Amino acid sequence: MTELLTVQSLKKTVREPDGSVRRIFKGLDFAMGSHERSIALLGRSGSGKTTLLRIIAGLDAHYEGSYVFQGTALPRRLDPLADHRRAHIGLIAQSYDLLDDFTVERNVLFGARGLAQPQERTVEALEAVGLQGMGKKSVTKLSGGEAQRVAIARAIVKRPTLILADEPTGALDEDTEDDILGLFASLQDSGISFIIATHSPRVAASCDRRVVVSDHRLVDHVNVG
Numbered sequence: 001m002t003e004l005l006t007v008q009s010l011k012k013t014v015r016e017p018d019g020s021v022r023r024i025f026k027g028l029d030f031a032m033g034s035h036e037r038s039i040a041l042l043g044r045s046g047s048g049k050t051t052l053l054r055i056i057a058g059l060d061a062h063y064e065g066s067y068v069f070q071g072t073a074l075p076r077r078l079d080p081l082a083d084h085r086r087a088h089i090g091l092i093a094q095s096y097d098l099l100d101d102f103t104v105e106r107n108v109l110f111g112a113r114g115l116a117q118p119q120e121r122t123v124e125a126l127e128a129v130g131l132q133g134m135g136k137k138s139v140t141k142l143s144g145g146e147a148q149r150v151a152i153a154r155a156i157v158k159r160p161t162l163i164l165a166d167e168p169t170g171a172l173d174e175d176t177e178d179d180i181l182g183l184f185a186s187l188q189d190s191g192i193s194f195i196i197a198t199h200s201p202r203v204a205a206s207c208d209r210r211v212v213v214s215d216h217r218l219v220d221h222v223n224v225g
C-alpha cells in the first residue's frame with residue numbers, strides 16, 4: 001500500500017504557564033494510505049486532535065519523531081514547511097479563521113495567493129461550495145454554515161491533496177452538517193483526502209475509518225454510531 005503520509009513515534013510536550021511540562025503525545029503512530037478518502041480523528045477535548053492536525057499541516061515543528069508526506073520526510077524549518085502546506089494541504093481551522101474585514105472573495109483569494117490565475121480559481125472554489133454570487137458579501141454577514149463553506153473554499157482553492165478539517169460542523173445544526181458532509185463527499189470524489197477531527201458521531205460515521213487519540217497515542221476506533 002502506498003502511503004499518503006506516515007507519522008511515527010511522535011512525541012510532543014507543551015510548557016504550561018506555570019513552567020511545568022505536559023506531555024501531549026508519547027510515541028504516536030499514524031498512517032494514511034493514498035487510496036483512503038477520509039479518516040475521522042476522535043478523542044476527548046484536550047486529547048490533542050488540533051495539535052496533531054497542526055503538526056500534519058506543517059504549522060508546528062516542535063515535536064520528536066518522523067513525519068513523511070508522499071515519501072518525503074518533512075524538514076523542521078519553517079520555510080519548507082510553509083511550502084509543503086501551500087503545495088499539498090488545505091486546513092479548515094476549528095474557528096474558521098476568516099478575515100472579518102474582508103469579503104467572501106478576498107478570504108478565498110487569500111488561500112490562492114502565489115498561484116496562477118487566482119481569480120479564476122476563486123470563482124471555481126466558490127462554485128464548488130455553492131457560494132457562487134456571494135463573493136462580494138462581507139464575511140461578518142454570513143450564517144455559520146456559509147462561513148464554513150468560505151473556509152472550505154479557501155482550503156480547496158489551491159487544489160490540495162489533503163484537507164485537514166478541525167471540528168468542521170461543531171457549531172452547525174444537523175441539516176447543515178449533512179450539507180457539509182455532502183460537500184466533503186463530492187470533494188473526496190474529486191480525489192481530495194480528508195482527515196476530520198470531530199466530536200460528532202454522524203461525521204465520524206461518514207468517514208471510511210476512525211482513529212482515537214487516547215492515552216497520548218492513536219488507536220483504531222470501532223463501533224461508532
Ligand SMILES: Nc1ncnc2c1ncn2[C@@H]1O[C@H](COP(=O)(O)OP(=O)(O)OP(=O)(O)O)[C@@H](O)[C@H]1O
Nearest residue numbers: 014015016024043044045046047048049050051052
Ligand atoms: N501551544 C500550546 N501551549 C501550551 N499548551 C497547548 C498548546 N497547544 C495545545 N496545548 C494543550 O494541549 C492539549 C491538547 O490540545 P488540543 O487543542 O490539541 O486538544 P483537542 O483534542 O483539539 O481538544 P478539543 O476537542 O477541545 O478541540 C490541551 O490541553 C491544550 O491546552
Ligand SMILES: [Mg+2]
Nearest residue numbers: 049050094166
Ligand atoms: Mg481541537
